[in-house]
Amino acid sequence: MKCVKCGQKAAINMRHHKLALCKDHFLEWIPAQTQRFIEKYRMFSLQDKVLVAVSGGKDSLSLWDILQRLGYQADGLYIGLGIDGGIGYSNESQRLCEEFAKSHGLRLRVVSVGAEFGETIPELSLRTIRGKEKPCAVCGLTKRHIMNRAARDGGYDVLATGHNLDDETATLLGNTLNWIPGYLVRQGPVLEADKPGLVRKVKPLCRIYERDMAAYAILRGIEYIYEECPHAVGSNSIFYKELLNNLEAERPGAKINFYVAFLQAKENGLFAAQADPDLDKLHACPSCGQPTSAPGMCAFCRMTAKA
Ligand code: Q46
Ligand code: ZN
Ligand code: ZN
Numbered sequence: 001m002k003c004v005k006c007g008q009k010a011a012i013n014m015r016h017h018k019l020a021l022c023k024d025h026f027l028e029w030i031p032a033q034t035q036r037f038i039e040k041y042r043m044f045s046l047q048d049k050v051l052v053a054v055s056g057g058k059d060s061l062s063l064w065d066i067l068q069r070l071g072y073q074a075d076g077l078y079i080g081l082g083i084d085g086g087i088g089y090s091n092e093s094q095r096l097c098e099e100f101a102k103s104h105g106l107r108l109r110v111v112s113v114g115a116e117f118g119e120t121i122p123e124l125s126l127r128t129i130r131g132k133e134k135p136c137a138v139c140g141l142t143k144r145h146i147m148n149r150a151a152r153d154g155g156y157d158v159l160a161t162g163h164n165l166d167d168e169t170a171t172l173l174g175n176t177l178n179w180i181p182g183y184l185v186r187q188g189p190v191l192e193a194d195k196p197g198l199v200r201k202v203k204p205l206c207r208i209y210e211r212d213m214a215a216y217a218i219l220r221g222i223e224y225i226y227e228e229c230p231h232a233v234g235s236n237s238i239f240y241k242e243l244l245n246n247l248e249a250e251r252p253g254a255k256i257n258f259y260v261a262f263l264q265a266k267e268n269g270l271f272a273a274q275a276d277p278d279l280d281k282l283h284a285c286p287s288c289g290q291p292t293s294a295p296g297m298c299a300f301c302r303m304t305a306k307a
Pocket of ligand 3: 285297298299
């Protein structure tokens with residue numbers, strides 16, 4: 001297989017795009033694609049201050065790398081969850097983010113959940129849900145709160161996350177199988193800051209296959225954590241990703257078609273009549289100032305306020 005651009009030996013064959021590229025052309029193609037989507041979905045400009053949420057995984061560190069290569073002003077945000085899982089997951093992922101920032105001369109902000117709120121994610125979830133379930137609900141709520149606060153207080157115009165096409169189609173499949181219009185209406189490359197106190201969120205890699213992101217990280221020599229969070233095992237999202245991978249193996253391009261057709265349907269007004277049911281109930285949380293539809297304090301402040 002040869003690179004379609006220069007005829008040299010191809011390093012990657014992307015059946016879903018009917019495109020084979022050598023290493024150099026692939027490492028140019030991924031940032032060019034990312035730039036295309038940043039512009040297409042009007043995510044941000046070179047004048048904007050971007051905060052990239054980095055987890056130590058391939059997608060978020062590659063996103064940070066790409067934004068830097070494209071000339072954007074992008075700082076990183078690492079949230080220390082305090083998850084060990086027998087592999088020192090949080091310690092190792094923090095180390096890799098710090099190494100990346102140092103070697104690229106970039107600024108990394110670190111927020112430790114344990115140091116700041118007195119309890120790590122496993123401790124918080126043990127107390128609030130008594131360890132009956134996975135800590136993911138507690139973790140998701142905490143990460144959303146901290147990301148929004150860090151971006152708002154740090155004066156950033158936008159918060160960028162490393163969600164790739166496989167993440168987005170897995171979420172879309174879940175929202176579609178359960179037919180949740182409220183989630184479907186909010187899913188997309190950009191989540192506008194349509195509520196006071198909320199920061200705009202964008203996903204510049206939303207149209208790039210996970211496999212291609214892994215190839216990018218490896219070919220760029222980015223050191224990232226290979227292990228998933230130990231609590232991800234058995235999650236719906238992993239199950240949906242497997243289903244979609246089986247589909248993709250038989251029908252190359254199925255994932256990108258699913259996602260792009262969804263965005264097109266939304267643009268054509270498929271969910272236009274679907275108003276956000278919580279919008280008129282929103283008020284600023286008296287404790288943290290972030291918008292909430294819950295009576296009184298927001299869910300995060302209630303969770304972290306010890307009885
Ligand atoms: S939510 Fe759950 Fe993730 Fe938090 S506890 Fe781990 S798997 S990190 S995306
Ligand atoms: Zn080439
Ligand atoms: Zn609050």
